[in-house]
Amino acid sequence: MYRIKEFASIPSTSDYLKDNYKSLEDTDVVVAKHQTKGHGRLGRVWQDDSSSLLFSILLKNDIHADSASLIPLLAGAAVLSAFQELGVSSSIKWPNDLMLGDKKCTGIIVEGVSEEKIVALVVGIGVNVNNVSFDSSIQEKATSLRLYEKHTFDKKEVLRLIISSFDKLYKDYLKGDNSFISIIKTHSYLDGKEVYLDYYDEKKRATVIGIQDDGRLLIESDGKKSLLNAGEVSLQSVYASSH
Ligand code: BTN
Numbered sequence: 001m002y003r004i005k006e007f008a009s010i011p012s013t014s015d016y017l018k019d020n021y022k023s024l025e026d027t028d029v030v031v032a033k034h035q036t037k038g039h040g041r042l043g044r045v046w047q048d049d050s051s052s053l054l055f056s057i058l059l060k061n062d063i064h065a066d067s068a069s070l071i072p073l074l075a076g077a078a079v080l081s082a083f084q085e086l087g088v089s090s091s092i093k094w095p096n097d098l099m100l101g102d103k104k105c106t107g108i109i110v111e112g113v114s115e116e117k118i119v120a121l122v123v124g125i126g127v128n129v130n131n132v133s134f135d136s137s138i139q140e141k142a143t144s145l146r147l148y149e150k151h152t153f154d155k156k157e158v159l160r161l162i163i164s165s166f167d168k169l170y171k172d173y174l175k176g177d178n179s180f181i182s183i184i185k186t187h188s189y190l191d192g193k194e195v196y197l198d199y200y201d202e203k204k205r206a207t208v209i210g211i212q213d214d215g216r217l218l219i220e221s222d223g224k225k226s227l228l229n230a231g232e233v234s235l236q237s238v239y240a241s242s243h
Contacts, residue, residue: 011036017058026059057163
């Protein structure tokens, strides 16, 4: 079972693993009640109160070229499967968000630790579990398990279920079985929706066709089809909106 280190307050569980990865082991987990410098993708701040589940998983073994683009999808599938075990239906807004209805409940950020090449990955996961309100800047877009299901959840149990699904899907992945792809394909939030792609200040409208067997997102824009890769650096500047 994964080793779990708990903190009451820490700047960021992901930063902790990045700073200490050398002395820690593959699949070590850090969980915090509160973060003072929690961050999300695209430089966003991750707001929390003690109602959220905030944790990160260190991956040090078998990091290869595909890992950076596939691990975010694997982590999303793990959270989705854990929610299913709790009786909660969710969907994946490719590549990194978990949705309950039309609102975001979970954010995932996978960061590489580089020493000439990537030597470790840190999977950071923030799940809104028992939150009853959000900052006005995100309240229209965010929800929690509690708000959606109208009862509270045990954060420890949610963590246990996510780690157990992650463990299974990650072991399969290391054996070459990408079973997580079929999970995200069948629970894709964006299929058929219009999105805006923000490439270097140029906003483009596109329609999402769907997630491919290799985890890439097939879109159509100006009559042309193209594939987006979740792990490409240029994707940091892609913003997909459901509006
Ligand atoms: C996103 O939605 O852009 C990703 C948010 C990820 C937030 C989690 S909370 C635990 C871990 N520590 C961090 O600093 N970030 C991730």
